[in-house]
Amino acid sequence: MKKLIVKIALAASLTFSAFGTQAVLAKPANTTQSQPYKVFDHKIVNQINVDNIYNNIDYLAKVPRVAGTPAEYNAVQFIKNEFKSYGYDVKIQEFTFTGYTPPSNMALSVEGFTETLSPSAFTYTPSGDVTGNIVLAGLGKKEELNNTDLTGKIALIKRGEIPFGEKVLNAAAAGAVGVIIYNNTDGAVNGTLGEASDQYVPAVALTKAEGEALAAHVQNNTVSASLKVEGAVTEERTSHNVIATKKPTNKNKVNNNVIVIGSHHDSVELAPGANDDASGTAMTLELARVLKNVPTDTEIRFITFGAEELGLLGSEHYVDNLPEAELNRIIANFNLDMVGSKDAGDLVMNTVDGKPNLVTELAQASSKRLNGVPTPYAEGGRSDHVPFGEAGIPAALFIHEPTEPWYHTPEDTIDKISKEKLQDVAEIVGTAVYDSARFDNMGPKEKKVKKEKNKALYHKKPVK
Numbered sequence: 001m002k003k004l005i006v007k008i009a010l011a012a013s014l015t016f017s018a019f020g021t022q023a024v025l026a027k028p029a030n031t032t033q034s035q036p037y038k039v040f041d042h043k044i045v046n047q048i049n050v051d052n053i054y055n056n057i058d059y060l061a062k063v064p065r066v067a068g069t070p071a072e073y074n075a076v077q078f079i080k081n082e083f084k085s086y087g088y089d090v091k092i093q094e095f096t097f098t099g100y101t102p103p104s105n106m107a108l109s110v111e112g113f114t115e116t117l118s119p120s121a122f123t124y125t126p127s128g129d130v131t132g133n134i135v136l137a138g139l140g141k142k143e144e145l146n147n148t149d150l151t152g153k154i155a156l157i158k159r160g161e162i163p164f165g166e167k168v169l170n171a172a173a174a175g176a177v178g179v180i181i182y183n184n185t186d187g188a189v190n191g192t193l194g195e196a197s198d199q200y201v202p203a204v205a206l207t208k209a210e211g212e213a214l215a216a217h218v219q220n221n222t223v224s225a226s227l228k229v230e231g232a233v234t235e236e237r238t239s240h241n242v243i244a245t246k247k248p249t250n251k252n253k254v255n256n257n258v259i260v261i262g263s264h265h266d267s268v269e270l271a272p273g274a275n276d277d278a279s280g281t282a283m284t285l286e287l288a289r290v291l292k293n294v295p296t297d298t299e300i301r302f303i304t305f306g307a308e309e310l311g312l313l314g315s316e317h318y319v320d321n322l323p324e325a326e327l328n329r330i331i332a333n334f335n336l337d338m339v340g341s342k343d344a345g346d347l348v349m350n351t352v353d354g355k356p357n358l359v360t361e362l363a364q365a366s367s368k369r370l371n372g373v374p375t376p377y378a379e380g381g382r383s384d385h386v387p388f389g390e391a392g393i394p395a396a397l398f399i400h401e402p403t404e405p406w407y408h409t410p411e412d413t414i415d416k417i418s419k420e421k422l423q424d425v426a427e428i429v430g431t432a433v434y435d436s437a438r439f440d441n442m443g444p445k446e447k448k449v450k451k452e453k454n455k456a457l458y459h460k461k462p463v464k
């Protein structure tokens with residue numbers, strides 16, 4: 001008896017919704033080519049409160065949220081509490097990564113050399129205070145150093161042919177206590193050793209002019225130098241993914257599918273990241289709030305990832321740690337990253353292979369229903385849809401392109417956020433997800449094709 005009452009109540013709520021019993025309704029828009037809204041679209045659109053998204057961006061974007069810092073952790077706590085306040089079960093997934101703080105100070109002084117040298121740092125150089133004679137070490141290739149004893153020496157190496165990190169490792173293996181690499185073209189080097197290693201010795205860069213002058217100075221002479229790198233730290237740090245789960249409404253009418261709506265909550269150094277990606281994070285929260293109130297037969301997971309800006313670390317950790325059977329349940333990943341800038345171009349969906357998939361199809365259908373025009377798709381990586389896409393899961397990044405000039409700058413602030421753009425993306429994604437997850441649409445599952453992992457899409461390549 002109880003079951004029957006629940007069934008009747010559910011049927012009544014579905015039939016006599018706020019929008020009556022009409023099959024389709026036209027959006028009261030000023031565009032003539034507007035497609036009809038469906039009843040189920042209204043269940044989402046009418047609930048979206050763009051001020052919630054805007055206010056949560058404002059809160060999150062008060063400070064930069066660099067992965068592994070207390071600011072990122074505060075954002076994680078805020079997101080967790082918001083999800084909880086909508087009635088969700090929330091899990092925090094912790095992971096560690098190797099973090100790096102660049103040096104606060106560097107100094108290079110060379111015996112008998114009067115011109116000023118302005119060394120710049122390589123990312124991942126360790127700190128150190130070393131003194132030794134400077135030795136010309138060519139391009140720093142292994143074969144060049146075979147017969148060179150660099151024990152206790154500072155190697156002066158020219159840029160080119162092999163990555164900076166390899167040059168430093170080769171010189172260190174030959175006994176060098178420090179490395180100076182000078183440019184082979186004009187301008188600053190601004191390089192990275194690629195990844196952390198405890199085999200490195202302090203390494204700095206010079207311009208081509210500085211390096212050539214120094215090479216001339218040490219040629220045929222024994223010249224001592226001292227190299228100081230201060231404040232550089234390489235250490236294990238911790239970041240977190242926040243996962244809120246909406247189980248299917250009716251235990252007896254479920255499919256085994258999971259839809260993931262995701263975004264990243266971290267930002268780069270010095271950037272408050274209002275658009276990148278407090279916008280996607282706040283939209284994930286609002287869609288979680290809205291979708292909580294509608295009946296669905298598909299599990300929906302709302303995930304904000306940590307450490308995206310350091311190489312998609314959170315999403316990679318999430319995907320890599322799912323058992324095969326769990327991975328196979330995920331039919332779609334909607335990735336919201338940079339979804340609200342006034343100063344960016346139009347909405348586009350980027351897929352890893354540039355091909356359409358379930359996500360783009362659902363969102364093209366919803367955007368056509370809502371706006372009369374399907375959102376276009378293109379090929380693109382650079383965000384948390386990549387690990388999903390490479391695992392063979394239909395995935396797409398929602399982003400406005402071309403991106404705004406404030407991208408990754410201290411100017412990525414709340415005043416650059418457009419409520420219209422937020423409203424548009426939230427409607428398109430919310431209705432696309434609901435179209436697939438609502439009860440009367442137990443559609444077939446897309447077949448997954450696992451792709452070869454392309455590491456270049458995850459991490460910045462070492463510069464040669």
Ligand code: BES
Binds near residue numbers: 277311380
């Ligand atoms: N939100 C960006 C991704 C982005 C920016 C995509 C502009 C398309 C256009 C993301 O947070 C980011 O900055 N990603 C990194 C790459 C990542 C692997 C560290 C990037 O693009 O430099």
Ligand code: ZN
Binds near residue numbers: 337
């Ligand atoms: Zn981003």
